[in-house]
Amino acid sequence: MTKTLISVALLAATAAGASPAAAQDKPVLTVYAGDYIASEWGPGPKIETGFEAFCDCDLQFVTGDILPRILMEGENTDADIVFGLNTDVTARARASGLFAPHGQDTTDMTLPVEWSDDVFLPYNWGETAFIYDDTRLENPPASFDELLNAPDDLKIVIQDPRASISGLALLLWVKGVYGDQAPEAWEKLAPKVLTVTKGWSESYGMFTDGEADMVLSYTTSPAYHIAAEDDLTKKAAIFPEGHYFMAELAAQVKGTDQPELAQQFMDWILTPDFQKTIPLANWSLPAKLPEDEWPQVMRNLPRPEKTLFYTEEEAEALRQPALDEWLRAFSR
Amino acid sequence: MAARVLALRSGLGGPAVAAGLGALILGTLAAVAWQAQGLSGLGPWDWRAVRFTVWQAALSAALSAVLAIPVARALARRRFAGRGALVTLLGAPFILPVIVAIMGLIAVFGRNGAINEALRGAGLPEFIIYGWQGVILAHVFFNLPLSVRLILQGWQAIPAERFRLAESLGFAPRDVARHLERPMLRAVLPGVWLAVFLVCLTSFAVALTLGGGPSATTVELAIYQAFRFDFDLGKAATLGLVQIGLCLAAMVLARRISIPAAFGTGLDQTQGPRGPRGWRVGTDALAIMLAALFLLWPIMAVTVQGLPRIPSLPPEVWTAALRSVVMALISAGLALAMCLTLALAIARGRAAWIEAAGMLPIIASPLVLGTGLFILLRGWFSTDALALPVTVAINAIMALPFGLRALIPAAQALREDYGRLADSLDMRGLARLRHLTLPRLARPLGFAGGLAAALAMGDLGVITLFATDQPTLPLKLYQLMGSYRMTDASACAVLLMAISFALFWLFDRGGRLA
Numbered sequence: 001m002t003k004t005l006i007s008v009a010l011l012a013a014t015a016a017g018a019s020p021a022a023a024q025d026k027p028v029l030t031v032y033a034g035d036y037i038a039s040e041w042g043p044g045p046k047i048e049t050g051f052e053a054f055c056d057c058d059l060q061f062v063t064g065d066i067l068p069r070i071l072m073e074g075e076n077t078d079a080d081i082v083f084g085l086n087t088d089v090t091a092r093a094r095a096s097g098l099f100a101p102h103g104q105d106t107t108d109m110t111l112p113v114e115w116s117d118d119v120f121l122p123y124n125w126g127e128t129a130f131i132y133d134d135t136r137l138e139n140p141p142a143s144f145d146e147l148l149n150a151p152d153d154l155k156i157v158i159q160d161p162r163a164s165i166s167g168l169a170l171l172l173w174v175k176g177v178y179g180d181q182a183p184e185a186w187e188k189l190a191p192k193v194l195t196v197t198k199g200w201s202e203s204y205g206m207f208t209d210g211e212a213d214m215v216l217s218y219t220t221s222p223a224y225h226i227a228a229e230d231d232l233t234k235k236a237a238i239f240p241e242g243h244y245f246m247a248e249l250a251a252q253v254k255g256t257d258q259p260e261l262a263q264q265f266m267d268w269i270l271t272p273d274f275q276k277t278i279p280l281a282n283w284s285l286p287a288k289l290p291e292d293e294w295p296q297v298m299r300n301l302p303r304p305e306k307t308l309f310y311t312e313e314e315a316e317a318l319r320q321p322a323l324d325e326w327l328r329a330f331s332r
Numbered sequence: 333m334a335a336r337v338l339a340l341r342s343g344l345g346g347p348a349v350a351a352g353l354g355a356l357i358l359g360t361l362a363a364v365a366w367q368a369q370g371l372s373g374l375g376p377w378d379w380r381a382v383r384f385t386v387w388q389a390a391l392s393a394a395l396s397a398v399l400a401i402p403v404a405r406a407l408a409r410r411r412f413a414g415r416g417a418l419v420t421l422l423g424a425p426f427i428l429p430v431i432v433a434i435m436g437l438i439a440v441f442g443r444n445g446a447i448n449e450a451l452r453g454a455g456l457p458e459f460i461i462y463g464w465q466g467v468i469l470a471h472v473f474f475n476l477p478l479s480v481r482l483i484l485q486g487w488q489a490i491p492a493e494r495f496r497l498a499e500s501l502g503f504a505p506r507d508v509a510r511h512l513e514r515p516m517l518r519a520v521l522p523g524v525w526l527a528v529f530l531v532c533l534t535s536f537a538v539a540l541t542l543g544g545g546p547s548a549t550t551v552e553l554a555i556y557q558a559f560r561f562d563f564d565l566g567k568a569a570t571l572g573l574v575q576i577g578l579c580l581a582a583m584v585l586a587r588r589i590s591i592p593a594a595f596g597t598g599l600d601q602t603q604g605p606r607g608p609r610g611w612r613v614g615t616d617a618l619a620i621m622l623a624a625l626f627l628l629w630p631i632m633a634v635t636v637q638g639l640p641r642i643p644s645l646p647p648e649v650w651t652a653a654l655r656s657v658v659m660a661l662i663s664a665g666l667a668l669a670m671c672l673t674l675a676l677a678i679a680r681g682r683a684a685w686i687e688a689a690g691m692l693p694i695i696a697s698p699l700v701l702g703t704g705l706f707i708l709l710r711g712w713f714s715t716d717a718l719a720l721p722v723t724v725a726i727n728a729i730m731a732l733p734f735g736l737r738a739l740i741p742a743a744q745a746l747r748e749d750y751g752r753l754a755d756s757l758d759m760r761g762l763a764r765l766r767h768l769t770l771p772r773l774a775r776p777l778g779f780a781g782g783l784a785a786a787l788a789m790g791d792l793g794v795i796t797l798f799a800t801d802q803p804t805l806p807l808k809l810y811q812l813m814g815s816y817r818m819t820d821a822s823a824c825a826v827l828l829m830a831i832s833f834a835l836f837w838l839f840d841r842g843g844r845l846a
Contacts, residue, residue, distance in 0.1 A: 035807070035810065035811060035814065036811055036814035036815055039803070039808075039811035039814075039815065040646065040648050041811060041812065041815035041817060042811070042814075042815055063803075065559075065560065067563075068559050068560060068563060068703075069706075071563055072367065072565075072703070072706065072707060073710065076710070076711075092563055155443065160540060160546070160553075161561075162546075162553070162556075162557035162560070162561045163540070163553070163556055163557060163560060163561070168561075190545070193544075193545060194443070194462055194544070195462040195541060195542065195543070195544045195545065196540070196543070196544070196545045196546065197540060197541050198536075198537060198540045198541065198553075198556075199814075200814070201810060201813035201814045202431075202434075202541055202813070204813070204816070204818070205435075205813055205818050205821065206438065208818045209438070209439075209442075209444070209818075210443075210444045211438060211442050211443050211444055212443075221816075224816040225816075228816070283815075283816065326546070327377055327546050330545040330546045330547060331380075331546065331547045
């Protein structure tokens with residue numbers, strides 16, 4: 001009886017899980033991507049239809065924790081492309097020796113920093129920022145210093161640098177602004193930190209629910225509220241000390257069994273066709289698209305004057321000491 | 333001949349399942365260590381995490397167990413309209429997906445929550461949920477239902493004849509407590525404490541969201557960090573070993589304290605004890621009302637927020653919901669089969685190692701388990717094809733310890749009370765299963781199956797490691813949150829909660845009616 005039940009259920013599961021067996025004879029380009037990218041609310045579906053429109057192939061997203069996964073799989077990986085790596089972890093990815101050069105000209109990107117990496121190709125970018133709601137916080141801090149010296153009842157939520165990429169970016173942001181004074185800065189910031197969440201989503205949810213006055217997010221976050229919700233109250237606090245640069249990167253896998261397709265995909269990333277899908281699907285800025293071709297909502301966003309960024313060697317070297325400083329500040 | 337084969341098989345089933353579990357959990361750990369080419373040492377922050385983990389788990393478990401006693405006693409000795417429904421409802425938090433529960437707790441106890449609004453209105457200082465107190469509060473919220481349920485089962489396992497005898501002997505409530513209730517609690521409480529302690533040992537998201545910062549770091553978070561931040565599989569394996577060591581130590585401790593109660597057989601009158609009159613009616617009512625308020629308010633708060641948006645959820649959410657339900661049902665079936673086999677073997681008095689193996693999954697880090705399986709299986713199967721089956725299997729395994737806690741006492745009682753009779757009638761194999769075991773164990777089996785289904789429904793853990801293009805409902809919830817759709821996410825949370833609860837209810841109901 002149990003066995004019958006299990007086999008029936010297994011059949012049902014296969015049926016529920018089976019994807020349509022289309023494009024069977026077409027070559028498959030396997031793209032490892034972060035969870036949100038391939039969901040129907042991320043940029044994935046547009047990228048898939050956009051590429052399949054001319055590649056005569058079947059682009060398949062495989063989502064999950066991409067970097068740990070590909071490091072474990074090593075050279076046996078099925079991935080042809082890795083999509084959505086972050087600037088601050090490329091040192092580890094590069095050291096694996098799994099990736100091949102992208103072969104793109106990166107001289108005239110629309111990034112606020114120089115890009116000379118020949119393996120990891122940015123397809124979008126943004127900067128860290130604290131977001132607030134101007135109906136709840138009428139006098140937001142106008143600088144990082146003002147934030148540090150604000151009364152302790154100003155509550156912010158941040159992400160854990162050990163679990164989240166934006167949390168790690170905050171460590172580097174503070175390091176970039178305060179350098180050796182970072183421990184003192186954290187000591188001032190710690191009492192204002194309502195809580196530290198595992199990921200960006202939990203933090204952001206707490207902010208929109210009104211639990212916290214400010215949330216660690218990106219300068220581009222208000223664009224979502226403006227474009228999708230007609231909500232003009234969410235704003236990024238722009239600090240003259242500068243904001244930390246974050247980009248999402250794509251790379252092709254050296255041992256790919258579809259080298260032409262993979263290269264074709266890399267060649268497509270910086271074209272306007274691809275770049276135009278980024279702002280309103282990924283809620284971030286395109287890596288190579290003149291500003292007058294951005295959607296109006298992105299062009300209207302206030303932009304920081306100064307951008308802070310560490311090279312991957314610097315970021316890798318700073319990671320552990322900065323984390324220790326952070327841990328000490330919060331363990332008092 | 334066939335009967336002998338069957339008997340042989342039923343005799344070996346328990347040890348086989350237990351050995352399989354042990355091999356799986358220790359094997360995956362070994363695989364992770366092997367991939368890392370050895371274990372790594374732990375730093376001072378890791379040891380802090382170990383200390384915090386043990387401390388919060390011990391405190392959460394003690395509070396859950398102690399607070400559950402008056403609630404369970406009140407539920408055991410009072411009869412009122414809607415009691416059955418309330419008992420089921422009070423179980424809800426335990427099977428709530430963590431993310432939903434945290435939303436609910438924040439809605440009630442958060443800075444903008446109802447409690448703090450009332451406190452502010454009365455000019456009193458705020459209650460701050462963020463910090464270790466929030467972690468404990470959340471753990472009690474999650475585990476009070478489990479504790480109440482297990483203790484209530486202890487009460488119900490005292491044959492009604494004993495209570496009637498006590499009544500005819502003119503026992504005062506104090507005497508009933510001394511001769512019946514306290515021995516039962518002595519037998520049941522260590523197991524309850526242990527179960528909650530073990531659940532809290534592997535706590536991850538709760539501590540991270542409500543803990544207020546890194547001083548509330550748990551071992552499971554340190555494992556996650558080792559995977560995600562340091563890519564240090566050796567450290568993950570070491571921490572996994574530490575968790576298992578803590579598990580075994582706690583089990584030995586709880587075993588030493590627990591003394592089995594011997595009440596003998598009864599006639600299964602389900603009406604239970606008649607509660608004493610007088611002021612105790614009031615305190616019992618108060619205990620039930622406070623528990624209901626504490627456990628159900630956060631759930632109501634989430635529901636009110638998300639319910640109106642459910643009809644407008646995109647179709648992909650419903651597809652994911654269907655997929656999750658099917659996976660949860662298979663998980664529950666697997667869990668029940670394993671659970672019954674183990675419980676019967678334990679009841680036959682086979683060594684403590686079977687019970688230990690059955691409890692191991694509670695402490696095995698899902699991260700280590702998932703990664704280990706990934707390493708072991710990826711050479712043999714396509715990882716995409718593996719994602720869903722592995723998630724189903726791991727969820728079934730993860731639910732085992734809870735099912736066992738409910739099933740072992742019942743299986744032991746069955747063995748004590750009917751074992752010799754059945755043996756003397758030479759009732760074996762399928763006949764014994766059908767006519768004795770299943771009917772007698774229907775209730776705990778229904779409970780165990782419901783738990784397994786609901787926990788599997790709400791689990792996010794393993795599937796994110798095994799990349800898949802077939803998202804489950806919890807993953808969809810995270811995807812919604814990850815793309816700014818917080819209002820849709822709150823509707824999705826209500827849907828997830830409703831399905832988890834419905835699954836539990838169906839199994840539990842089925843068990844009671846059988």
